[in-house]
Amino acid sequence: MGVLQSTLLYLILVHSCKIVAYKDQEWKKATATYANDTEGSLITEGACGYGDLHRASYGKHSAGLSTILFNRGSTCGACYEIRCVDHILWCVMGSPSVVVTVTDFCAPNYGLSVDYGGWCNFPREHFEMSRAAFAEIAKNKADIVPVQYRRVKCARSGGMRFTMCGSSHFYQVLISNVGLDGEVFAVKVKGSRTGWIPMARNWGQNWHCNFNFQNQPLSFEVTSSSGKTLTSYNVAPANWMFGQTFEGKQFEHE
Numbered sequence: 001m002g003v004l005q006s007t008l009l010y011l012i013l014v015h016s017c018k019i020v021a022y023k024d025q026e027w028k029k030a031t032a033t034y035a036n037d038t039e040g041s042l043i044t045e046g047a048c049g050y051g052d053l054h055r056a057s058y059g060k061h062s063a064g065l066s067t068i069l070f071n072r073g074s075t076c077g078a079c080y081e082i083r084c085v086d087h088i089l090w091c092v093m094g095s096p097s098v099v100v101t102v103t104d105f106c107a108p109n110y111g112l113s114v115d116y117g118g119w120c121n122f123p124r125e126h127f128e129m130s131r132a133a134f135a136e137i138a139k140n141k142a143d144i145v146p147v148q149y150r151r152v153k154c155a156r157s158g159g160m161r162f163t164m165c166g167s168s169h170f171y172q173v174l175i176s177n178v179g180l181d182g183e184v185f186a187v188k189v190k191g192s193r194t195g196w197i198p199m200a201r202n203w204g205q206n207w208h209c210n211f212n213f214q215n216q217p218l219s220f221e222v223t224s225s226s227g228k229t230l231t232s233y234n235v236a237p238a239n240w241m242f243g244q245t246f247e248g249k250q251f252e253h254e
Contacts, residue, residue, distance in 0.1 A: 019081055019099060020153040020253065027148040030125040032082060034134035035064065046104030048076035049174055049204035053103055058176075064104035064128040066120040074225075076205045077175075077182035078102045079154040082127060082147050083137055090142035098136040099152060100129060101182065119144060154182040159247040162220060162235055165206065166242065172208040173199070173220070180251040181224035191216035192238070215239070220248060 046053075046064065053062055063082075065075060081099050084091035106120035106128040119126045127147065131140070138145045156179040166172035175184050187199040187207045193216055199207040218236040223229045232248025240246070 019097070022151050022153065025150045025152075027150050028125070030127060030147050030149050031119055031144050032084070032127040032129055032134065032138070032147045033119060033144050034129050034131045047073060047204055048103050049206045050103055050176055058101045058103050060130060060132045061098060061100045062103040062130045063100040063133065064106040065102055066106050066124055066126040067108055067122045069125055070102070070105045073105070073201065073204045075102050075183060077154070077178050077184065079152050079182050080127070080149050081152045082129070082149045084145050085148050086146050090138050090145050092137055092139065096137060098133050100127070100133050101154065104128070153180050153253065154178065156250060159250040160222065160232065161245050161247055163245040164236065164240055164242050166208060168214060169210060169212050170208060171211055171213050172202060172206055175205050175207065175222065178222070178224070178251065180228070180253065181226050183225040184222055185225045185227075186223040188221040189213070190219045190221070196221060224251060
């Protein structure tokens with residue numbers, strides 16, 4: 001492929017995948033490395049609980065965040081636009097950007113300095129990206145690169161997904177594929193024989209309550225980090241089983 005063809009292809013991709021940033025979101029400074037993963041993506045279970053990221057549709061463009069950015073898991077599912085800057089040797093020419101979804105926690109290592117191995121130590125802002133995402137902004141030979149980042153709205157295909165987990169008296173649901181904010185701030189669940197019951201964050205995007213909902217169709221009320229609330233009625237039928245995933249409504253772009 002010639003230089004002109006490559007340039008035209010890049011412009012087509014940019015215009016067909018519009019990135020929508022939040023208002024007043026300025027670029028901030030951070031650093032980035034890539035995880036030594038397989039197939040270019042983070043496919044193992046991370047601290048957000050999504051499991052196989054290929055099935056969760058996050059695999060190729062995912063990242064783990066340092067402590068200050070991860071915020072005890074509340075940032076799981078959020079989207080960030082990242083670009084490599086100020087490094088002529090390692091940054092891809094033109095400083096193109098890539099959008100990643102938060103799927104994991106980059107644990108600190110206080111036995112190492114923040115400048116050599118302790119990149120995720122508090123209060124440093126750092127992204128441990130999937131190899132495929134990192135390759136879009138920096139050369140694979142790079143170790144750690146300076147980047148700029150900003151929050152952007154998440155573009156998702158299909159509705160929010162609700163995966164049934166837990167046991168008879170400990171009900172848990174994993175919520176994934178959340179559009180716009182990506183983050184989930186609050187969740188309520190309703191059976192056919194109950195009112196709306198608030199759920200608590202267990203870990204990552206797993207939410208739980210101590211109730212037996214078996215043999216009841218389930219509805220969910222999800223509130224995003226910006227305060228938007230969306231209700232999906234009768235998402236799961238009365239004969240739902242643990243391990244099954246059901247699709248509800250989706251937050252739409254304004």
